[in-house]
Amino acid sequence: xxxxxxxxxxxxxxxxxxxxxxxxxxxxxxxxxxxxxxxxxxxxxxxxxxxxxxxxxxxxxxxxxxxxxxxxxxxxxxxxxxxxxxxxxxxxxxxxxxxxxxxxxxxxxxxxxxxxxxxxxxxxxxxxxxxxxxxxxxxxxxxxxxxxxxxxxxxxxxxxxxxxxxxxxxxxxxxxxxxxxxxxxxxxxxxxxxxxxxxxxxxxxxxxxxxxxxxxxxxxxxxxxxxxxxxxxxxxxxxxxxxxxxxxxxxxxxxxxxxxxxxxxxxxxxxxxxxxxxxxxxxxxxxxxxxxxxxxxxxxxxxxxxxxxxxx
Amino acid sequence: xxxxxxxxxxxxxxxxxxxxxxxxxxxxxxxxxxxxxxxxxxxxxxxxxxxxxxxxxxxxxxxxxxxxxx
Numbered sequence: 308x309x310x311x312x313x314x315x316x317x318x319x320x321x322x323x324x325x326x327x328x329x330x331x332x333x334x335x336x337x338x339x340x341x342x343x344x345x346x347x348x349x350x351x352x353x354x355x356x357x358x359x360x361x362x363x364x365x366x367x368x369x370x371x372x373x374x375x376x377x378x379x380x381x382x383x384x385x386x387x388x389x390x391x392x393x394x395x396x397x398x399x400x401x402x403x404x405x406x407x408x409x410x411x412x413x414x415x416x417x418x419x420x421x422x423x424x425x426x427x428x429x430x431x432x433x434x435x436x437x438x439x440x441x442x443x444x445x446x447x448x449x450x451x452x453x454x455x456x457x458x459x460x461x462x463x464x465x466x467x468x469x470x471x472x473x474x475x476x477x478x479x480x481x482x483x484x485x486x487x488x489x490x491x492x493x494x495x496x497x498x499x500x501x502x503x504x505x506x507x508x509x510x511x512x513x514x515x516x517x518x519x520x521x522x523x524x525x526x527x528x529x530x531x532x533x534x535x536x537x538x539x540x541x542x543x544x545x546x547x548x549x550x551x552x553x554x555x556x557x558x559x560x561x562x563x564x565x566x567x568x569x570x571x572x573x574x575x576x577x578x579x580x581x582x583x584x585x586x587x588x589x590x591x592x593x594x595x596x597x598x599x600x601x602x603x604x605x606x607x608x609x610x611x612x613x614x615x616x617x618x619x
Numbered sequence: 620x621x622x623x624x625x626x627x628x629x630x631x632x633x634x635x636x637x638x639x640x641x642x643x644x645x646x647x648x649x650x651x652x653x654x655x656x657x658x659x660x661x662x663x664x665x666x667x668x669x670x671x672x673x674x675x676x677x678x679x680x681x682x683x684x685x686x687x688x689x
Binding site: 330334336337339343346347350351353354355358361362365416419420423424426427430431434439442443460463464466467470471474492495496499500503504507508515518519522523525526529 | 664665667668669670671672673674675676677678679681682683684685686687688689
């Protein structure tokens with residue numbers, strides 16, 4: 308009986324890893340350029356940082372609901388997430404190529420998902436329903452996280468503008484106004500794609516065939532990258548075990564920092580502040596403006612945002 | 620054992636059904652398919668462009684999901 312339960316647990320773990328891997332691989336299609344890869348990594352860092360903030364709030368709530376609770380593993384999980392966030396920063400500032408960055412993205416994401424799941428299971432066990440609801444309804448953010456999200460937004464607009472520029476170049480068209488509108492956030496992705504499709508439809512049959520051949524090349528390149536990442540990350544349970552061990556070791560140096568954050572969050576909640584702005588002491592988020600291939604910078608880059616927000 | 624036998628029969632039945640379906644179709648159907656082909660090809664190429672652009676671009680509302688903490 309025990310053997311069967313163990314086998315089922317093992318099977319479920321393997322299924323979880325495969326699902327997380329597939330999920331992450333779907334997101335690497337934009338990682339064909341270093342700028343696209345950087346944006347995905349920053350998005351991952353943003354989600355991890357958000358979870359660290361939320362986790363701090365959860366432990367603060369547990370302190371109120373059950374002062375005797377032993378939440379040391381939960382603190383460790385937050386410290387391990389902080390390690391992952393630092394790893395992302397190191398990756399962005401290193402000289403990785405796009406495929407290696409995509410591979411690392413998948414590994415870090417699988418780990419972040421596993422840690423979040425483990426934390427959530429414990430949190431639900433400790434907190435009564437009404438406390439869970441209270442924490443869920445609190446909007447956790449920090450100045451650093453807001454800054455990171457803004458950086459992602461600006462980079463995303465610049466990246467999209469560059470992709471459209473590259474496509475138009477490929478089909479021999481020029482539309483500076485369209486590219487500029489995408490770079491400023493005036494046009495969202497859907498609108499941009501419609502405009503590109505319209506431009507394509509306007510081509511003559513011969514030009515269309517030529518353009519389509521080039522488009523297929525882009526598609527094939529993305530597919531090759533996806534398959535390479537899949538090959539490198541599948542059957543990765545041994546690799547993940549090694550990484551988990553290294554992560555746990557590195558997290559030991561971050562526990563004190565997490566404890567301080569929980570203390571400060573608890574004091575804040577006890578004073579009835581519970582404000583949505585949870586303080587900006589979060590160490591892991593820094594601006595990541597370096598290490599972008601000059602090829603990827605394009606004509607409409609970082610300064611293109613005008614704060615209008617995408618019309619979605 | 621019986622359950623396996625029933626399951627096996629069901630699978631065989633389904634496969635037979637599928638192969639029968641693929642073999643079905645009249646000359647009219649084929650003619651109709653051929654008539655539709657040029658416009659379908661054109662649509663496909665626009666779809667292809669849209670699909671590739673969609674894969675290359677990132678929506679501002681996109682985020683990477685790592686799961687909830689509570």
